[in-house]
Amino acid sequence: MSLSFGPLHPAMRSGLRLALELDGERIAGVDTEIGYCHRGVEKEAETRSWQQVVPLMSRLNYYSPPIAEAGYCMAVEALGNIRIPERAAWLRMLYSELARIADHLIAISDVLIHCGMIDGTQQLMNEREGIVRWFGRACGARIMSNVFKVGGCVRDLSNDARGRLPKQIDGIKRASNTVRNLIARHRLFSDRTHGMGAVSAEDAKAWGITGPCARASGVPYDIRRASPYYFYGDVEWDVPTCENGDAYDRILIRFEEIDQSVKILEQVLEKLPSGPVCVDSKIAEGCLYSSVEAANGELGFLVVSDGGDKPYRLHVKAPSFPIAQIYPKLIKGLNICDAIVVLGSLHVVAGEVDR
Numbered sequence: 328m329s330l331s332f333g334p335l336h337p338a339m340r341s342g343l344r345l346a347l348e349l350d351g352e353r354i355a356g357v358d359t360e361i362g363y364c365h366r367g368v369e370k371e372a373e374t375r376s377w378q379q380v381v382p383l384m385s386r387l388n389y390y391s392p393p394i395a396e397a398g399y400c401m402a403v404e405a406l407g408n409i410r411i412p413e414r415a416a417w418l419r420m421l422y423s424e425l426a427r428i429a430d431h432l433i434a435i436s437d438v439l440i441h442c443g444m445i446d447g448t449q450q451l452m453n454e455r456e457g458i459v460r461w462f463g464r465a466c467g468a469r470i471m472s473n474v475f476k477v478g479g480c481v482r483d484l485s486n487d488a489r490g491r492l493p494k495q496i497d498g499i500k501r502a503s504n505t506v507r508n509l510i511a512r513h514r515l516f517s518d519r520t521h522g523m524g525a526v527s528a529e530d531a532k533a534w535g536i537t538g539p540c541a542r543a544s545g546v547p548y549d550i551r552r553a554s555p556y557y558f559y560g561d562v563e564w565d566v567p568t569c570e571n572g573d574a575y576d577r578i579l580i581r582f583e584e585i586d587q588s589v590k591i592l593e594q595v596l597e598k599l600p601s602g603p604v605c606v607d608s609k610i611a612e613g614c615l616y617s618s619v620e621a622a623n624g625e626l627g628f629l630v631v632s633d634g635g636d637k638p639y640r641l642h643v644k645a646p647s648f649p650i651a652q653i654y655p656k657l658i659k660g661l662n663i664c665d666a667i668v669v670l671g672s673l674h675v676v677a678g679e680v681d682r
Contacts, residue, residue: 334363334677338441338667342677343651345666352662357655364677372641377403377477377610380638385471387643387679390433391426391622393419395679396475401556402617402628403477407610415479415604416557421595422465422474423619424588428499429458430622430674431539431581431588435506437671438578441664442519447506454502457495464488479605492596496589507582520575524657524669527572535649538624540673543580544572550620562594574672610634623647623674645679 330347333339342364348356368387372380384399385392397419404411432455436448459469465488466474466481474481510516531541541548549566551559567583569576612634618627624646631640650673657673658666 332663334360339670342681343654343670343675345655347663349663352664354658354661354663354666357659357666359651359655361651361677361680363681365681368682369641369643372638374637376637377608380641381475381477382471382473385473387626387645387682388430388621388623388647388676389470389678390676391423391430392470393422393426393472393474394619394621395626396472397423398617398619398621398626399628399630400475400477401619402615402630403610404608405617406613406615406630406632407477407608409478409606409608411479411606412603413558413600414483414602417595417599418480418484418604419475420557420559421484421592421599422462422472424591424595425458425461426472427622428585428588429455431585432458434622434671434674435578435581437674438520438574438668439506439510439516441668441671442513442516444510444513444516447509450502450506454499457498461488461491461495464491476605477610478608479603481605483604484599489596492592496592499585500589503582503585507579510578517575519665519668520578520672521573522571523574523661523665524672525571525573526653526657530653531572534653536624536653538621538646539580539584540572540577540650541624542567542584543569543576545570550618550625554618556619558598559591561598562591564590574669577672577674618644621646623650623676623679626679643679643682645682647674647676647680651675651680 328349332345334342334344344360346358368383381396384395387395432451436451440448462472463469466472526544528545531544531546545568547566547568552566564587569580610632612632614631616629618625627644629642633639
């Protein structure tokens with residue numbers, strides 16, 4: 328039997344359409360279609376000023392916008408040989424790690440809810456709601472933060488927002504530990520995730536997969552460690568890895584990365600210097616590629632400038648794209664319900680796949 332699944336089905340949050348060939352409920356063949364969230368971001372960037380492109384970057388991964396904003400700004404600043412103030416670099420780390428935690432919380436919650444663990448989902452989503460409320464207080468926008476600009480940050484961190492962060496961090500640690508202990512002894516969750524959609528380390532490298540999905544397969548690659556930017560080389564943190572590369576390990580690795588992001592956040596608050604948060608900028612002619620570690624992996628920006636006031640060309644290397652490519656291989660032979668759990672553990676984001 329042939330079945331079209333998605334992109335509007337509530338379980339298909341990634342915006343993919345699956346053309347399934349079924350043998351009963353088992354998937355005998357599958358083909359994926361992308362493009363249902365295409366907005367022409369890269370072409371649109373050619374008609375906007377350097378700063379007007381930043382809100383477009385927020386909409387690549389709408390679960391963690393500050394990371395894409397920081398990555399784009401970093402690429403443009405490198406092209407223009409612009410050195411941002413130290414306080415701005417530390418603030419970018421702070422916003423990015425909070426956004427990474429928010430992204431991981433919703434990725435984990437997506438799998439939990441499909442495994443029937445409503446209680447764990449509610450605890451994690453409560454903490455994500457606390458983070459987006461904090462963003463609202465800090466920069467005036469809950470989701471599409473638009474907090475960075477070429478040359479630094481749009482605005483400084485207020486004393487009110489900084490004062491609320493320690494309590495928010497404590498809540499994240501409590502919820503993370505509680506839900507992690509819950510799934511460790513939850514038989515249904517274990518049965519639904521162990522061995523499902525396993526990606527070997529060799530396949531992860533061959534398909535160009537990075538981020539939590541690669542580290543869950545035992546590939547210890549993280550751009551923040553391999554090629555440190557901002558002040559990631561000046562804080563203590565680890566690159567966690569797992570071995571099996573299945574849905575269970577992809578959830579486990581995200582819990583571990585939440586712990587590492589919390590560790591980074593606590594050090595940023597201790598070391599955050601005073602001073603300005605922005606400098607003037609002028610972009611020279613040239614071409615440059617730069618990348619950051621986004622919540623899903625390597626997020627790269629190829630920026631071309633003709634010396635004018637807007638990009639001549641912009642290309643985005645999205646971490647979700649190779650993950651979407653390997654997905655059909657992972658779900659062949661599984662039941663439909665298991666395919667949804669695997670997709671949730673991969674956390675494919677349509678905004679950065681389609682752009």
